Amino acid sequence: MHRRWVLLTLLVSTLFMLVTSLFFKLTGTIDVVQVSIHYRLTGVVTFAVIWIAIYNNYRFFPRDYYVTRHFNSSPFLHVLLSGVLYGLVLFVLMIVMIILKSINTETTWLGVGFYSLMSMFFIITLSFLLGVIYMIYPKLNRLFYIVSALLLLLVPVLYTPSDTPGIVTHLLMLNPFYYLVNGMQQSVIVGHDALNHLGYHLYFLCFMGLMIVFSFALRDYVTQLRPNEHTKPINTEEDTIETPDEQIK
Template identity: 25%
Template sequence: MKSLFQVVKENMTNLHLIFRLSIFELKSTNSNNYLGMLWEVINPMILISIYWFVFGFGIRGGEDVNGIEYLPWMISGISVWFFISQSLIQGSKSVYSRINIISKMNFPMSVIPTYVITSKLYHHMVLVGIIMFILLAFGYTPTVYSLQLPYFMAANLVLLVTISLITSTLATIVRDVQMIVQAVVRVLLYLTPILWTVEKLPESIRTIMKINPFYYIVEGYRSSLLGTDWYFLTNFRYTIYFWCLVLILLLMGSMLHLKFKDRFVDYL
């Protein structure tokens, strides 16, 4: 537990540094593109159009999902996926790709995955805003259930930082971990109910799928944006499972990070 408290303390006492570095990361990532940060919206919209055509028309034939048109149902869930996928990939290589610069300074290395993922959060918030306008066109206005959206954003951020604390440490030691993360991200898109529904699956399979913590996040976003229910309350046991899993992963990541952080330079 000592390692967990140390990592949490490093992040909390360096919040100002995290925000400053995340802004710098945001600007530097898009500095070489003519359209700049617009690509962070254009690319998702292109993919959403393709997924809508392939899954909405090609596979489902325009069929609704529990009385909700497929496009609103899909974009309310996929709104968070682009944030998840980019954060997992960039977070896993956040340490070793910056170690040459960071090692020369008195810098708390545990905040590296945090500020890298925080920089992706800004893009995510813009995309969610655009998707909310699209949902307005379909008649889905903000409701009282929209108030739970900040909770799921925060829960997702904590989960992504926690996972990246583990993967960034392992990827610094063994570069193959980065390739494994990329492969897992591709698989997660289809193992999480973003483009398809679980309604026709046996209850036992649905329960197994809920082991995936991103299932909780996606369904939470969907409930918030479509205004269906208080997901974190109506699925209270699932909420407890989610935070217990986050705590366990954070403990593992903290121990792993503190064990190897002084030797990161040796693995370059």
């Protein structure tokens, strides 16, 4: 179910990196501009992979739930496997960025691995939570699009952290997307201070723990409902609309 999205994410992201590097070589762009664009491109790719992973996972979750309940198992395994897959995709794309970046800036490999792992953890946790919410609230897509657009404006893609006051940067770091995107940017492009934020690491882990509590609380609520109480149309991979019973058939 994810192969088309995974391949498109890999191909499109790699193409953007190749075109950008080729453009810099042909035009002789100054180093400062190259670093700035690579910094933003790293953020865009990181945000895009996480967004695509969560979006696909929560859309597929109701179908997985109705299928796995007939075998007395949990849809969490599918979310876990897809989360690992997208985490590996993000790590591979960051390696491509490190190889293709025109300027020999410092790279913290430990940071790249760490934020890839944290991104995978974030994808799995939020996908499961939104998947359960999607079964209760069918109009989640609209809300997800709006919130995603706002989050994209808040992460350091259209701007750099140096453009914002220190107190604003600290407030923005409370956003998990900012934490992951900026952490990956610092690891790939800047190379220093990528892991020197112990307080934010602890905050992120506590935030994930809270999301896990919400996830299992809502899952227990959904399992106690009668089947017709959370039956709703579900968009399949081909964008057709079927009920869960029709999908199982």
